[in-house]
Amino acid sequence: MESGVERTARDRPVVNPYSGETIALVAEGDPADIDRAVAAARRHLPPPPAAERAAVLDEAARIVGDRSESLARTIALEAGKPLKQARGEVARCRDTLTFAAAAARSLGGEVVPMEASSAGRGKVGIVVRAPRGVVGAISPFNFPLNLVAHKLAPAIAAGCPVVLKPAHQAPLSGLALAAILVEAGLPPGYLTAVPGDGPTVGAALVEHPDVAVISFTGSGPVGWDIRARAPRKEVALELGNSTPAIVTADADLEHAAARLAASGFTHAGQSCISVQRVYVERPAHDEFLELFRHAVDKLVVGDPLDEGTDVGPVIDEAARDRVLAWIEEARSGGAEVVTGGDLTGDGLIRPAVLVGISTDMKVSCEEVFGPVVGVAGFDTVDQAIDLANSTPFGLQAGIFTSRVDAAIGWAARLRFAGVTINETPTFRADQMPYGGLKDSGNTREGPAYAVRTMTEEKLVIVEVPPG
Ligand code: NAD
Numbered sequence: 001m002e003s004g005v006e007r008t009a010r011d012r013p014v015v016n017p018y019s020g021e022t023i024a025l026v027a028e029g030d031p032a033d034i035d036r037a038v039a040a041a042r043r044h045l046p047p048p049p050a051a052e053r054a055a056v057l058d059e060a061a062r063i064v065g066d067r068s069e070s071l072a073r074t075i076a077l078e079a080g081k082p083l084k085q086a087r088g089e090v091a092r093c094r095d096t097l098t099f100a101a102a103a104a105r106s107l108g109g110e111v112v113p114m115e116a117s118s119a120g121r122g123k124v125g126i127v128v129r130a131p132r133g134v135v136g137a138i139s140p141f142n143f144p145l146n147l148v149a150h151k152l153a154p155a156i157a158a159g160c161p162v163v164l165k166p167a168h169q170a171p172l173s174g175l176a177l178a179a180i181l182v183e184a185g186l187p188p189g190y191l192t193a194v195p196g197d198g199p200t201v202g203a204a205l206v207e208h209p210d211v212a213v214i215s216f217t218g219s220g221p222v223g224w225d226i227r228a229r230a231p232r233k234e235v236a237l238e239l240g241n242s243t244p245a246i247v248t249a250d251a252d253l254e255h256a257a258a259r260l261a262a263s264g265f266t267h268a269g270q271s272c273i274s275v276q277r278v279y280v281e282r283p284a285h286d287e288f289l290e291l292f293r294h295a296v297d298k299l300v301v302g303d304p305l306d307e308g309t310d311v312g313p314v315i316d317e318a319a320r321d322r323v324l325a326w327i328e329e330a331r332s333g334g335a336e337v338v339t340g341g342d343l344t345g346d347g348l349i350r351p352a353v354l355v356g357i358s359t360d361m362k363v364s365c366e367e368v369f370g371p372v373v374g375v376a377g378f379d380t381v382d383q384a385i386d387l388a389n390s391t392p393f394g395l396q397a398g399i400f401t402s403r404v405d406a407a408i409g410w411a412a413r414l415r416f417a418g419v420t421i422n423e424t425p426t427f428r429a430d431q432m433p434y435g436g437l438k439d440s441g442n443t444r445e446g447p448a449y450a451v452r453t454m455t456e457e458k459l460v461i462v463e464v465p466p467g
Contacts, residue, residue, distance in 0.1 A: 040189030090274030394437030
């Protein structure tokens with residue numbers, strides 16, 4: 001099992017969310033496997049030199065490029081992500097690996113101006129960054145390749161050996177990436193992938209005394225519970241959102257409608273920054289809604305493996321039933337479903353646009369994680385900012401307007417860690433500092449930022465005799 005996959009007595013089926021077919025059996029680990037993996041990881045402290053780790057990351061990026069089509073098919077099969085979006089995820093995974101290689105080569109310390117105080121006279125102070133120790137990486141199903149890369153690649157760059165627990169519903173892409181990193185030259189045991197479910201294998205990783213850092217991406221309740229259970233560890237959380245976009249009456253409405261229609265339904269809305277709430281200044285409300293609905297109705301719903309598909313299934317039946325129930329709750333609370341929200345012949349939720357959402361509806365105040373976007377009107381920008389800020393989440397928000405200078409001020413008042421202007425808030429490039437405020441998390445990913453979380457500062461003071 002070290003640095004790869006080995007069979008155990010427990011096999012979990014991986015199910016294609018579109019067809020319901022079992023596409024693989026994955027041998028699941030247990031807490032004893034976590035013990036073995038952590039022990040193997042600890043043997044790599046101190047780690048190999050940064051130049052070697054960077055070379056592994058560069059080589060892994062090259063291999064991912066060579067295998068991009070098969071990796072994209074794996075994502076589509078296990079997570080139900082349409083193939084063209086899965087290809088985008090593979091390309092981003094290459095970026096993540098490449099930026100991590102750059103971080104490995106450039107992560108440095110600083111010199112402290114010791115002579116600035118009389119106490120420091122005759123001394124040189126150097127701050128160096130050292131790996132915190134073994135990283136426990138826990139990842140979600142919705143970006144089963146690139147969000148694994150956002151944990152493994154910075155860990156390698158930072159010099160932290162790492163144990164991965166990939167998402168139980170979609171572990172194959174993460175296992176493939178782990179195998180690629182080993183093939184690229186990572187020494188045996190530096191990285192071990194242990195598939196399994198959260199409450200047993202994930203919890204064993206969280207509670208292991210020799211794991212120094214937990215890097216977690218997933219849902220809020222699970223993430224904050226992990227934070228509470230590991231008070232002495234560095235626990236980095238990337239969690240959910242209820243992503244808002246504000247559209248003022250003077251915005252380029254066609255551009256806004258096109259960008260928001262595409263990004264609200266990518267991977268059937270199962271992105272942490274999927275647009276979920278659109279607030280439109282009243283004079284433009286009806287025109288925007290017409291453009292938006294038209295763009296949404298053009299989205300092709302179907303098999304993720306078909307080249308033309310824009311919207312596939314949600315991850316499983318329980319998710320489908322929950323999303324349909326939330327649409328129904330909004331409808332009975334006074335919202336109108338202007339398109340979609342019903343099932344296609346093959347049981348997929350047709351992209352739903354709801355009008356007249358209010359802040360107390362689940363489709364508004366909770367993370368819907370399905371193909372549902374609600375639209376509501378506003379009278380003043382102050383009101384729109386209050387509406388956007390009305391949930392406990394704070395990951396990303398967007399503004400579409402022709403007043404870009406004013407929007408920079410509005411961005412400062414939006415309690416979100418990232419604000420896009422004239423771009424959908426679903427936008428992410430892998431080198432940027434990405435993360436959440438409030439319930440949405442407590443860290444920033446992007447390799448150059450994640451390596452800082454995974455390392456600690458150490459001060460070295462040298463007494464320098466007068467020369
Ligand atoms: P999830 O919380 O159900 O699971 C995430 C991971 O945690 C899985 O590997 C799961 O097996 C594991 N897990 C579950 N219970 C655990 C426990 N008790 N101890 C340890 N590990 C445990 O999330 P999901 O459904 O896979 O993913 C969707 C969620 O992830 C959404 O809320 C989404 O917004 C969020 N997400 C956030 C980001 C971000 O960068 N902020 C990115 C993608 C997804």
